Amino acid sequence: MHVLTTTTTPIIAAYKQIRTHYPRSSKIPFPALSTPVTHSTIHHLRRRRSIKNLLSFSKKTNADKIEKYLQRCFDHPIVSISTLLRDFLSVQREEDKLLPCQGAQQKSSVDEEEHQLPLKRAPPSMQDYELLKVLGKGCMGKVLLVRSRIDKQLYALKAIQKIHVVQQKEVTHTRAERDILVKLRQEPFLVNLHCAFQTQKQLFLVLDYYSGGDIATQMSRFTTFSEERTLFYAAEILHGLSTLHKHGIIYRDLKPENVLIGCDGHIVLTDFGLSKVFDADTDMHITRTFCGTAEYLAPEVLMDEPYTFVVDYWSLGTLLYEMLAGVTPFWAETHVAMYRRVLDDPLEFPPHFDSVTCDFLAGLLERDPCERLGWDGVESIQSHPFFAGVDWEDVANLKLTPPYVP
Template sequence: MPAPVLRDDGLGPQRSEYSSDSACRKGYPGEPQAVEPSPVGLQDFMAVKKLGFGDSGVVYLVKHKLSNKLFAIKKMEKEFLDSDAIEMLLQEQRALLKVRDRAGLLRLEASFHDSECFYHVTQFLAGGDLRGQMSKCGRLRPRHALFYTANLILALEMLHGLGIVHRDLKPENIFIDADGYPVIGDLGMSKHRSFTSRPPSLQDQSGCGVYSAPEIFLGKSYSFEVDFWALGVMLFEMLCGRKPFSDGFDGLRESVLHDPVVFTPRDRVDIHTQIFVFHVLQKDPKDRLSPGAMKRHKYFRGIDWGRLAHREIGAP
């Protein structure tokens, strides 16, 4: 067996106790148990660098020793995970397995654990995330915003077709692949549509309340429409370099529930784009555009949806 990875690389010991299809450690009440050794473990990877921090752990760039391919590993320390965090971890793994090999959705390559941590191995996307793009540019060129939005509609259609509501769509969870296409990741907050419970409070939304739809703030039941609301907020932010609603904690709820969406002349956003955003950011989810209506909207005039779905259109 290879020598253990040094602790100062951040990844920890190499011993793996999970099957590749389970992120559950023995000793957690009510969690399924690993029934066979994992075909992949931490010993198969070499740490390259730390990429950043996610909502529930640290993400590293790693190289697979046998193939020399690059992957991302999210490391989550068991010591700091309560039962709710464990459930979110399992939700994310189930969702990632369900969407595996679906275009526009992050691909899970393996899951395993050692005595101290859980690990998710996913594809590495060299383009970073949408937040990084927006931070560099302030606001995106209209054709870039259009391209990202159109692709995200297709990805959400696919996700929703599997019965999954993402619930945590935000620029930090949109990654850019080597071809410039956006990919939706971080499914830890996702739920199957049949899931029914009290919607999470603002404090439980991992800091992304500004992308949350009015029905979540009102404590009402919600469904796929909350993801399209978040997409509308992101599109406004991509185009204008600011959010459409107050993001101060005290005023956020009132702003989302009552404030209109306002474009200014300085935003230089054309009328078809403005109308599209208005229709997506309707306070009542029943009034929001459906995916089909979105794709027929004049904002997307000239888009060949078939070619886009087959990635036959080059990124701008």
């Protein structure tokens, strides 16, 4: 005898949420489940069997009704893609994550390995991760260090508050960041995305964890970098920028905080929330949105003029200057004074800069974007004497020896 038990409670709860959030668009009737039957009423029910009960007609059980209801949810164009259904399907208990296949006990261990079908994994959720500590905070959320309960590896979990995204009108940028991470998975020198999921209030991006921290932390410890270390970072950052540019993406937020160091000493670029993705078929690869970090903004951005990929090369020149000198080239006490210096003051170099480095940085920090080093493509930057002796194939294949390993 099939009875209504507490196992149907999650189904009913999911049904109520669907009816609450999709009152008009979803017309999926919840089945009329049989009422609970107790031991005290079994004898009474047996005595009241009618002729219909004695016939061979079988009544649908609660399990059959629930299965049919869920199938209708999966077939529904709106409910099937909702977070409500996805959250309902997520694993709720640790012991439910792995289930033995049917008939496994009847087979030998060899047959078990050869014939066992792979289990379908539930959609990712926060229950898959153990929270360890906060790595950083931003205007729209946090980055957390987590350990996966599935593979026991460490990851950086970027948690973004949806309400902050909407309030700050960053919906387009947030979608662009997620799309960039999905599109450029496994590319060298760009942070790698493992999965993305969401709840009603938050978006989550599961990224590789880089134990070496960021360049900003290193600069606070060492103040300046050696020429060898700066050259190494310059080559790998430039390769990362060229990958973005080849896919029609302007980074727009190159700064020390967004360059991470892995445990092997190689770097990756992260945080594409301000990046601009051009449509390869329709866009002219020109935009004019004012965004970025104050110290690394190109003059054309400050002047509210149309700009293109070469704004990233200005930011690269500023960052490399800072690595070698310990301060950005046009630093000032206030942003207004700094913007004025970017637009008007001559570029000056510390006395220990050699002539090749000065020529290279002067080319990247050229105010006229049409004269800036790299305006005609990344090859003109790669061929500069600053990179003499650098094998770009070795750079792409991570064969350069890092001068610093965390």
